[in-house]
Amino acid sequence: MVSHTWIGIGVAALLAPTVCSQSLPKFAPASQGQAVGRRALAASLKQRTPLPRAPCTVRDALNIEAPKENIWGELSGPETADIVAWLFAQKDLNLTTVENAGSWDNTLLSVELMHPNKTDALTYLDSNGTAPVRYARAVINNQATEEPYYQDLLVGPIPVVNGTTHWEPLEYPFTRKTGGRVRNLAADVYTVFAKWTLEVSANVSDITLDLWNATALGLDNDTLGIGSIDPLYQDGDRIRRWDGFWSLSQDIFASSSMTPMGLYFMSDTTGRDPSKWFVEGWYYNGIFYESTEEFRDAYWSGKVEKLGGNFDGPWAHTDQQGDILPQDVLSPPVTVAPQGARYSVDAKRKYIEWMGWSFYIGFSRDSGMILNDIRYKGKRIIYELGLEEALSHYAGSDPIQSHTAYLDGYYGFGPYSFELLKGYDCPDYATYLNSTFYVSETSRTHINNICVFEAESDFPLARHSAAKYVAATKNIKFVVRSISTLGNYDYLFSYTFFMDGSLAIEVRASGYIQAAFYAKNEDYGFHIHDQLSGSMHDHVLNFKADFDILGTDNTIELVKQVPFTTTYPWSKGKVFNTMKIERSFIDNEDEGRFNWAPNAQAQVLVVNRDEPNRFGEPRGYRILPYTGTAHLTVENSTVLNNATNWARHDIMVSQRKDTEPHSIHRYNNQDTHDPPVNFDNFFDGESLNQTDLVVWFNLGMHHIPHTGDLPTTVFTTAHSGIQFMPSNYFEVGPNQETINMVRVDYSDGKVTDVVNFGSSKEVCELSYEPSYTDLWEYKGDVVVRKFPYMPNEPYYASPGSQGSS
Ligand SMILES: *[C@@H]1O[C@H](CO)[C@@H](O)[C@H](O)[C@H]1NC(C)=O
Ligand SMILES: *[C@@H]1O[C@H](CO)[C@@H](O)[C@H](O)[C@H]1NC(C)=O
Ligand SMILES: *[C@@H]1O[C@H](CO)[C@@H](O)[C@H](O)[C@H]1NC(C)=O
């Protein structure tokens, strides 16, 4: 920000132009007396002279009232109960309660707030308009038919008024116009099909016993389980599946995604009549057998090599194992907030203010936590920021890995966003928020599933030293975090705000890998245990960032650094090889999809061309990779077809539309060729020049698990992140405003001044409680029945216990 001229050799001295001298407009500099007092204290600490100290006054987050209602939050308990009762009263929906439903009944899967159209929201937020009329999105599962389907319904207005409230198929947010209907391939999976596979398994129990001394018969003492591909393989009008045997763990560690046994069978399960389903073949150790008979004949005639199996054991358990490290028995460092929270929270509306930042937290079944109306210094930067979908695409020579490509939004990030472990997932002193969602005629509340906290980074935000002084600024950040555990994997999401006006979005992965049987999988993963391959896979997580930089009309500017050869007027004809920048704007959606430039040589900026700063540069925010990102390696995936067209690039920019609120639909995996949301359809050449635009971006990891992924993948290295930072947005870095900086002047080996800008000097006694004391309060979910509505009889349930999809 300041031009420097360096002179001298050895010790560089800074010729400071006048603009560089510190001015302290807001806070009086510490007086000489204060600085001396601080030094005296430092000295006394060194000498361990006990000083009488008052206990620290630790305050909670300030309770504030959000400026507006949270229009992206959860439905209230009574609202949900009314909607559910009303839906059950609609005879044409023909709903059965989940408790009483079999696989041929219609059920209500989810009910949640439908986010308002942005235009209506902005009228409310910015122009004192009335709050948008509330609607609910309900999803029903119509199974009382030969061709079961899911259907999205729009229900409203709410609160429910008999005679006024109505439902209609919800169709406008999806690219496929089929009345909000998507076929349901899972209608019989957990019931009829599960039984059917046990029959298949019983038919080869002689072989499984001989191979592994194990059977899968559906008995409590089974030591073998059957696990399938996801999604089901959609081959023309046939629905095929591959199932494989996995040895079951006999303890709480539930590690069976790491114990595949290498035997697989293919079935055609098209339609709902199990008598028409049939086994199409078996696969073991690189050989395909056309029928059960062929496999059995080969097996008992000794033509099948027996490869053993993978079995649960301490290697697959999350508990401590191995020698205890020398000093590890001492308490490790912890972060503390000596004066408590320095932020404000409206817990009811999930609204937060911290150091110039403010935002609302929304929560949905599909995405889990999302952030809305993110403002810095009162000006909106982002209208909506959140996860859209997470894909894990596997590969392998075996048919299970080959066909597996989880779309976790099918299960939903909301229902699996469990209570956080205080002191481990987030600091003890964090503020914890609850989230409520609907499942099986109940509202479930995940207690403490979102944490917000301030923390000091392990490096300063800024520093400088010169001949006469050294200065540094504390790097205090504010984090919003939640974790969703989808089956074997735990995804940790952090949104981190910094004092320089930047924010970071990060995902980290832990939990058990899904591993493969090693045989014939050399080209698809490392050999990591007895018969185990790490099974390569790509994680690609799609996010939506609806930027509004100084208004809704924004443009993407690319600022490329390019090698350049030229002569300059002063170079006397000598050709210079150097570099320069090339700027361009993205005109329309045809250019809207791209990847990070090689060698990071292109900056991607979201700017407002109509809001230049006083030097003529358009003010904006830059988007940059933070800790590595990934898009999908597989091209034109045979498994996913059109379901994940958002996974092909790093960055995708489209015009924002009420009809294109999400890049996916939770049931895209049920119809992969013609999914309810085909992201490609968003890109039809529309202008991106000073329009409201959405930046869709992917985080992700190319994951080839190695032995260090045992027993679990670790957050330290399985991570991906992106940053948004102001670019020509402010005239100087807003971090200069913090008083939590210091300047130490020195001369001739002596400190002549310590300036602390008025930062707190309170010295107090901190009462530190080791974090495990709190964990006896870990509760799980609170459940309240909604139909019939029993608001006064809540009960607790294990977080993992609700049904999925
Ligand atoms: C309503 O659902 C039941 C099963 O719950 C089914 O037997 C019945 O045929 C359905 N009625 C209509 C009109 O679809
Ligand atoms: C939101 O926008 C869509 C698409 O224009 C429209 O069909 C729908 O009616 C709007 N919703 C409301 C509540 O106005
Ligand atoms: C909204 O109302 C507030 C308080 O009544 C007023 O100060 C503000 O100017 C109004 N804003 C607009 C855009 O009308």
Ligand SMILES: *[C@@H]1O[C@H](CO)[C@@H](O)[C@H](O)[C@H]1NC(C)=O
């Ligand atoms: C709507 O009508 C039903 C049946 O008549 C009644 O049970 C319910 O309480 C009414 N709901 C509201 C919100 O008035």
Ligand SMILES: *[C@@H]1O[C@H](CO)[C@@H](O)[C@H](O)[C@H]1NC(C)=O
């Ligand atoms: C099990 O084997 C019997 C006898 O071969 C056969 O009739 C039946 O269809 C098999 N069951 C399954 C589910 O494949």
Ligand SMILES: *[C@@H]1O[C@H](CO)[C@@H](O)[C@H](O)[C@H]1NC(C)=O
């Ligand atoms: C086979 O398994 C059973 C029970 O699971 C066990 O009792 C038996 O000892 C095992 N046999 C061998 C040979 O390991």
Ligand SMILES: *[C@@H]1O[C@H](CO)[C@@H](O)[C@H](O)[C@H]1NC(C)=O
């Ligand atoms: C498993 O349980 C069944 C039924 O209770 C019993 O017949 C069978 O012997 C048991 N198997 C083993 C290996 O214990």
Ligand SMILES: *[C@@H]1O[C@H](CO)[C@@H](O)[C@H](O)[C@H]1NC(C)=O
């Ligand atoms: C979360 O839910 C628990 C249990 O109902 C309640 O005690 C707590 O106050 C709630 N927390 C917030 C921030 O609302």
Ligand SMILES: *[C@@H]1O[C@H](CO)[C@@H](O)[C@H](O)[C@H]1NC(C)=O
């Ligand atoms: C994927 O599909 C695109 C468009 O149809 C085609 O241009 C490309 O060659 C395909 N790539 C592969 C690997 O099939």
Ligand SMILES: *[C@@H]1O[C@H](CO)[C@@H](O)[C@H](O)[C@H]1NC(C)=O
């Ligand atoms: C993807 O969708 C397009 C447009 O609907 C269609 O032409 C194409 O066949 C689909 N691709 C696959 C692999 O299903």
Ligand SMILES: *[C@@H]1O[C@H](CO)[C@@H](O)[C@H](O)[C@H]1NC(C)=O
């Ligand atoms: C894009 O918008 C800018 C600023 O509003 C305008 O000057 C320019 O002419 C527009 N360019 C195109 C290609 O429309």
Ligand SMILES: [Cu+2]
């Ligand atoms: Cu992974």
